[in-house]
Amino acid sequence: MEYLNIDGHHFYNMVVNASNKLENQKDFVNSLNVFPVPDGDTGTNMSMTFKSAVLEVSNSKDSSIESISKQLARGALMGARGNSGVILSQIFRGIAKGLQGKKQVNSEEFANSLQEGAKSAYKAVMRPTEGTILTVIRAAGESAVKSSKEDITELLQDVCSYSRTILNKTPDMLPVLKKAKVVDAGGMGLLIILQGMQEVLRDGKENVVVEEAHDKEVKSAVKDLGQQDIKYGYCTEFFIHSKGTCINEFKKKLETIGDSMVVVDDEDIIKVHIHTNDPGWILSEAIKLGELSKIKVDNMREQHRHLLSIENFEENSDEDKAYDSEKLSYEEKTESQKYALISVAMGDGIKSIFEDLGVDYVIEGGQTMNPSTEDILNCINKVNAKNIIILPNNKNIIMSANQAKEISNKNVKIVPSKTIPQGITAITSFNSDMDIDENISTMERALTTVTTGSVTYAVRDTEIDDISIKKGDILGLIDGKIEQVGKDIFEVCGELLNHMIKEDSELISIYYGIDCEEEKVKHFVEEIEKKYTEMDVQCYSGKQPLYYFIVSVE
Incomplete structure (x- = not known):
């Protein structure tokens, strides 16, 4: 269909379809990660980030493209997971900036917004690397502004075509991609989003957010509960692709660490649903039975907090204050302290080590489960300290931590630990008697002494x-x-x-x-x-x- 102009309703349909398309293809995107290790999660991170963005606008009654794009950017910012998710959130923050003040836009105005998305993404990365999602969004923006198409459907077709061409060249830009014989995973995820947006205009169809049964169940399960009533905090659901596997022993293991368990064996596919406090252990056990797909892990305590706070989350006209963390703050410790330490870790034993070393809060996450910007921000808001130090302990979490730092109005410092041992060594060098700058300098030096x-x-x-x-x-x-x-x-x-x-x-x-x-x-x-x-x-x-x-x- 021909669209000379699109408004907020059209844009909403575009991003919903893009989110659904990415969710369906996230496993394919994950498979493009260079290293063949089990934590290749670019597709998962991008899908969870974008789904968070779309859910932010799912109940919006506003028809202006400015309002929808701004809400979308807010949702992406708060839900950003991993480096790819953070960059994606910045792309849509730039797009929202390009659509500012617009009720509807023509092809030229929409093209300019895509270029703003590229500019925003590049600004967010300290040392941009070509051959990545950055290259693809830049190609999308450049092709859009150079296009003479007045029909936005045709404009996006040109954008998708050129973006795919550039994506296919990413192995020539990054030798590691060529050796692994793959294109960039983040770039592929972005192309899928762009294709999803174009398909809606081409086919002229309406879309709804794909909300599977477990999503609805999570909302209903937590809406009327107090946070303290949620015994098992993570609603975990996935499929195991396995033939002739006896699942009785697996079910017995699951019964000991969760509730609301449903395990259904249908020929070569096993559907698993459970509420637990240790989804990582469950996934580790499940992968012994076969390949996993459609993995979904929802933090029901976070869902509960979100449901309570969302009605109070008012839109702010100032761009920077639109992401004001005060609107998401929760009950803090009553006594102010000089320092608070926050660490990210996965595994009960590793979490205990950090706690024994004096870490105030350990965020559940790490490989395969990168916490979102909002997860980290929520933790920042829980502590009442003059200085807050965060150790991400994973290179794919550092950008989310920095994004949470920028949103927060507290004095937050990030020690860029990339591994668990680095984080532990940095903690042991911390001295509460030193000032914040001395501590950060000492802890960063400690990182260089560790080989992991x-x-x-x-x-x-x-x-x-x-x-x-x-x-x-x-x-x-x-x-x-x-x-x-x-x-x-x-x-x-x-x-x-x-x-x-x-x-x-x-x-x-x-x-x-x-x-x-x-x-x-x-x-x-x-x-x-x-x-x-x-x-x-x-x-x-x-x-x-x-x-x-x-x-x-x-």
Whole structure:
């Protein structure tokens, strides 16, 4: 259909369809992540971010494109997860800026808004890298403003066509993509969004937010509850693709750590639904039975807070104040303190370590479950301290943490820890008697003293740096780079440590995951102590999912 102008109603339909399309293809986007590890979650992060954005405008009665785009940008900002999600939120914040003051727009005005989206995204990244989602949004903006099409349907067709062309060239811009024989995952996610927006105008159809049964159940389950009444905070749902698997033992395990459990076996697909406090452990157990898809994890406590606060969340005409965190603040500690420490971690053992080291709040998350900007902001609002220090402990969470810092009106500092061991070492160097700048400087220096290794498994066949990898192989990574491939977790971990240890190394720390057998770990540690007699060896039950070992050398 021809559209010479689009208003808020049209734009809403466009983004709803885009969100539904991305949700359906998020697993495909995840599969494009370069490393074949089980935490490749670009598609999941982008989908959850965009779904949060769309839900923000789902009940809007406003028909102006300015209002809808602004609400969408707000929802994306608060729901942003992972680096890809943060960049996506900035794209739509820029688009909203380009649509400011408009009830409806023509093709030229809409094209300018796409270019504003590209500018906003580039500004949000300290060191922009070409061959990523940034390149694709820039291509989209440039092709839009150069187009002479007055029909916005045709304009978006040109945008999608050129964006796909540029996306296909991303392997030539980033050697790591070419070696893995994939295009950029974030760029693909953005292309899917653009295609979803164009399809609505082309087909002239109405759309509704895809709200599956578990989404509706989460809302109804938490609406009338007090937060303290929610015993199990995460509504977890997913499919297991497995043939001839006996699920009785799996069901018995689930019964011990949750409620509202439903496990349905339909030939080669198992549908799982449960309320739990440890979704990571459940996913780790489930993946032993087969491949997982349609994974959904909702924080019901967060849903409850959101339902209580959403009616009080008034729109603010000032762009910066539109995201004022005060409207989302919750009950704080009554006594002000000099410092508050916030850390992100997954695994009950690792969470306990941070708590024992004096961390005030540990946000559940990490690999596969990046907390959103709002998750981090909510935690900031819970503490009453003059200085708040956040340790993301994951490179894919740093941008969300910084975004929460910018929204907050408190004195928040981010120590850019990229791994759990870095975060632990940084915490141990913290001194409450020092001023904030001294502490940040000391903690950041501590990060440089840590070399981190991890042991996990390959989720697909691939070849990286001339290393042939088969699905199911055990992978050893040092600071995010694959260094070892084998069949035995202990052999791979041992070789990994051998590569990590240097002449001046003094301390080895080993955090074993929920899938490791304690007796075998104990024997492995004894062998490590015999091999490196001059070093101090510490071992902890991290209980983290997906990673058999997280190790560090200092």
